[in-house]
Amino acid sequence: MASTVAVYFVASPLQYLAARQIAQTHEAGARQLLVWYQPGVGPIVRPEHWDATAYMPWPRLSPLPGRFGRHRRLRENIRLVASLVGRCDTLHLHSAVFDTEAINYFLHALPRAAGAREMRARILPDGLISVRRYPLSPAKRALQRLRWLRRLAAPELKYTGFSGDRIGSDAAFCDRIYVLPGMPHEYPSAKVVTLQPLAQPSAAQPAEDAPRERRALVVGQPLVGAGLLDAQDLPAVSARLHGWLREQGIERIQYKGHPKDPNLELCAPGDEVLSLDEPLELWLARQRFDAIVGVRSTALLFARQLYGPSTEVMAFGWGQVRFKSAAERRDMERTFKSCGVVIDQ
Template identity: 70%
Template structure:
């Protein structure tokens, strides 16, 4: 029986997870990688996949002319079907299935590939994956409206479902991949814990300079903090590193952290050509600091007790709700990240 595993990824974390799934959970399957964020092209290694391609997101990159979004959806189906080829069974991996760019593949791809069966499997998406996001009545209605596309294109038949918007409760989902050490609210029967996303980190060298990493993110740009709160957090980080007798501080900004909001004079700015999560695996730091970046969690998982990892300014972060603050705080603390 021929099996094809398709991975729809939009972040370095999802890409690393897809690599581990392909290596440990999809033996013998044809491995097809589809990325839909252009920036991921820099980290994709085509030689590791049987087939791979960039897929434009229909809403943000429609084809020119009338009904460009609709035609892009149909073109994307043809693209992925050609890469997957004929098969008996399909395994679709995505971080979420309540989006037309991915959902239509649940019915369209088996028909295009001649597959008899299909299983949907959910990729981890960092801190977002620790909570459930129930579909609202409005979103349920939107699902049914999307089914109208089949009147013009029979292959675009939207698969409706209830419960969690990522699809964890849906009948088509048989597996939900979760990260080691991170709590979640998914059904235990479906949850599968991935092995570590990176190799064992480099060990500290006796007598080497004490190094620290500051992980930036667009705090004011994303409305997570006001300017005063952001400045206070950056000063607190600098003081904390000084108290740890750090000799060298590296700064890794977020791709959308154009202002380098947590950067301070004397920090060395990193420009990496690979995901931060995998780069951490072959570097050692005595301390890692930031605000609420999920990279802090992975740093703690990789380095363990040898490295202090701390998150600053949580009393000034604008959370969406008290429940979100409580849940995310619990995750950071459970992973051993100090909230300062």
């Protein structure tokens, strides 16, 4: 019988990397269980880093066949995770959000299945979702009451209602909210715990204060090929991007192409084209870069959340690149800036 079991429900590479750091530091000593509920996370999971792992299908998207398939999937998911947890004294449940039915029912069912005397819920960082609060609307509050009705058919499916922010940051069951360094947030300060940068360079790389070459990553994407940029504008954008890197004293430039960018549009002579045999997210988490640059790839947002302030993340060419509308440009610019990506027009 374990004293403390920490369970991590993750749905993205960012959440996975945050959960890994939390397991190694803030939850050290607990039994560590990873549950992912988006299939795309599976390729980055390293089972040897956890005491147990499992894929849990999302009930709404993957109901069981037949009548009441969603309801039966919820019950099967609870049995699955409870079998991994076993018996314990204390449960720490980690998730980026607690209002969704895929996660919420565990707040009531899992402590009872495990015989736990204490349960705490802790919120994982979720990138841009974590930048601001999302108050529960009257409709969402009404939906909580409807979900509570499942208890009439299955006592373990008791929905735990709460008010305030929809992720659960204001709820009494939540005692800790993990945030990324440098990322803005609107959470109550008494609950906030700031993580270290998620990128943890491997021991083979020089220490931060050791002499080393300055290194940058160019994030490629289809621009001309996708109709986002005129062909005559591409050389100027690439020249500005690479010129800025030279101004920063970058000695080594690596280029990560996009699967839909066979022409490596932003690649310049001397760039080292990468060919990775693992997901980009895991590879990035073990690297150290002085700068990561691109145009409008969402990989820049991921990089900004992964690295601390010592790594500059820049977006170039926004004066030439096309957007579907002025509203799309405003929304994307607000997103990039709120995440800390510097936009060079």
